[in-house]
Amino acid sequence: MWRVVGVFALVGWWLVALAPPPGAVLASAADPGEPGPLAVAYAEYDLGATAFQPSGFPSPVELLASVHYPRDLTAGPYPLLVLLHGNHAPCSQGDRVLVTWPCPPGWQPIPSYRGYDYLGQALASHGYIVVSISANGINAFSNLPADLGASARGQLVLRHLELWREWTRTTSGPFQGRFQGKVDLQRVGLMGHSRGGEGVVAAALLNTQQRRGFGIRAVWPLAPTDFNRLVLPAVPLAVLLPYCDGDVVDLQGVHYYDDARYAQPGDRAPKHTILVLGANHNYYNTVWTPGLFPASAADDWTDFVPNGASDPHCGTLPGNGRLTPAQQRATAVAYGAAFFRRYVSDDVRFAPLLAGDAPPPASAQTPAIYVSYHAPDLPLARRDLNRYLDPSALATSQVGGSIHALRLRAYSLCGGAPPAPAQCLAGVPVEQQPHTAPSLVPRPGLSQLRLAWGSEGARYRLELPATARTVAHFQRLQFRAALDFADASNPRGLPQDWRVVLTDGAGRSSAVRVGEHSGALFYPPGAVSAVPKVVLNTVRIPLAAFQGVDLHDLRTLEFVFDQRPAGAVLLTDLAFASVGGPQDLAGAAASVPPSGQPGLPSLVAPGQAATVAGAVQGSAVALPGGVSWSLSVPSPPEVAAGTQAVAVLTTTWGVEAFACWPAEPPQPVRCTGRTAGAALQRSAATVVFGPGLTATGVVLGPPPPPAPPPLAPALPARPSPADSPPPPAAPAP
């Protein structure tokens, strides 16, 4: 059952100035990894080593966590972020470890949960309450349940969220009211490292399945395991993949992205992967980093991978590509902060970074980061041209047009369900093919197109049928791709490249070279054992780069393989797309210029009403502490059923937005919601359906003051813009 989310985004005027024009290549407007402005305080709570018994788990576990939070809580409530570590020995005595729980006398619990203090500090300074929870009790026995502890970890996360619900409502608990009214449990983000990654995915699923009611808005599995092939749709997702991971050596966590892409029709939640070259598994946790804790772990790459130290990229030879532990942590801070600020706090500035349209920020300390981006399944946010899910995708596109493979050396599907081969790179070990790595639960991997060429005239062409020729409202053409390093036609160490050609109905063509806009076609580094790996990253080409073609009448899309004499690549997820969100309030607000008469509110006292006239019509009533709106707009023909528009208003608080009801053409779209401020006099009430598709009305009001009693009865005149009264002097609520 869909419901209006009763939240509103408040976006400052300065943010409007940063609104990305469709198709533009943007530098990131802000560096998400820079420390925030707030002073940070620290606390812990410990309710006992056996305080919680997860269902289906063989023993009770601890309720222990650290808390980083803004020292001054008066501006709260603040969103809550929960961090969950992975599998490590639970107990230590000096540098010796013991695998049991609770720790026997003389042994100390290992504080794996403190290994993300650096993240907690950074995120709290931006206005988050960051809770990092201990899971030693689960680690002691997590391999005993069939799911290897995923459900128990998810239950543990939800138990902590329940505690915080109690502590934000009452003065009970260890903080005795310190956080009462200061925690926004409708704005929750989860990060899990390693097995914790699978745990936070399980938590988000349990939250939905069991109707726990927490507003989990973002889930970030970091170097995660995915033993159970859990599928998490409808929640924004970012999977961080360390290329030199020697523990989860097959980067199986990429399945979370792959499996969720098309799992739920209409899924509004964007998905991301963040591939960090040179990063290993353990250095994201300081307690697991050698030298930073007595019972730490090793460098998993050199410890687990046979001859790993000799690898030119992941090893320890001079000139290698490895990141230091501090550099690794910097990548987590930069991209973790961007992800949570984007989706938990609706900060649209970081959308280009997460989509790969902006380079890694300086704070990440490395340029060698590649991302994938899956846009929301909304008609105005993504139009799939080919999902490559079954053999029909070789001949017919997702939009129904025919496909032509001309002079290609290889052209077939791989990696998905039979009869396609389970692995795309024949003879290459599975740990070098993450998208098709096996899991405990047997499932097919990512279905991909394997395409190779070696002669002149090689091309791959999609015909666009009449229903799919208008693409001007999308920002980019995008696809995921990786170079097939097992094919000798790809020169070792060199990137691949080809041209994309769009042709319109008048026969005009425009070509763009992929390498001009993306580095995703790099030759994957490494030569020893588990590397090189094939990881698909998203290529995004601005449609604005295709000069001279009519984007309202495209007829064909071609890949022309004329930049290298030969090559072989893996492809999937070919689409036109825009950057958006599940309810992209901030994004919509940022796309609408402020309007109206600054400082002149249309409503000043509770009970006063205003009207909206124009393409958007409706009314507003001032309430104590806000304004209630009821708007209506005809459904544009381009809008499909289920599209969720956003209403944007310029108020005394800035530009505010709230979500409309899903469109049900031909019925008008209804938008009901609240703003904190009063709309400015003669400001615009704009309903944003998607990039470049809006409808606008004008806010009129309040009605003129009552005239002196007439001598004869008369109908009251409807106020017009021309006879609006002068603004009252009183401040807006």
Next chain:
Amino acid sequence: MRASLRRTPPGRRPFCLALALALALGMLGPPLSAGQEPSVLDLYTVPGRIVARSARVPAPGQAPAPLEYVVEEVAVPPGVDVQPLGGPAGATVAWRLTVYGGPFRVGAQPWVVWIGDRPFAQTYLSPDGTALVVLLFDRALLTSGATVSVSYGLAPAAPPQRLPDPLLLPGA
């Protein structure tokens, strides 16, 4: 991730292996004491009846050589639900395959015991990391003559370690 167990100098191995056995057996836990609620964890600790063992496993009380195995039949204590371990409701008996060796270190992946080409990832790691224990609720899974091997994860970077002796069960 995984934690490093400190390497043992070769000269101290006999002592340490004896200690390891004591830990592996002793820290797997004593039999239930009176009044203690039975737990599914007890299945890894209660004494069992030895059904088979590899040739070089010494008698109880002596140190096992690395990568040896013991198979025991274990009675499921009344009231213990083995379903969290993947067992059937109402199971009264289990077969316990213990592989000695290691140290098996703690990390993201499970240690997987393979019987032939069949993997078993639900492994109990002894507190000191020197024994992996798999509980089976179907004796037919113990294929006599099959090789036994151990790997870190299902898709390990390093090849699985194969035990010297195959699984040999009486009456097979």
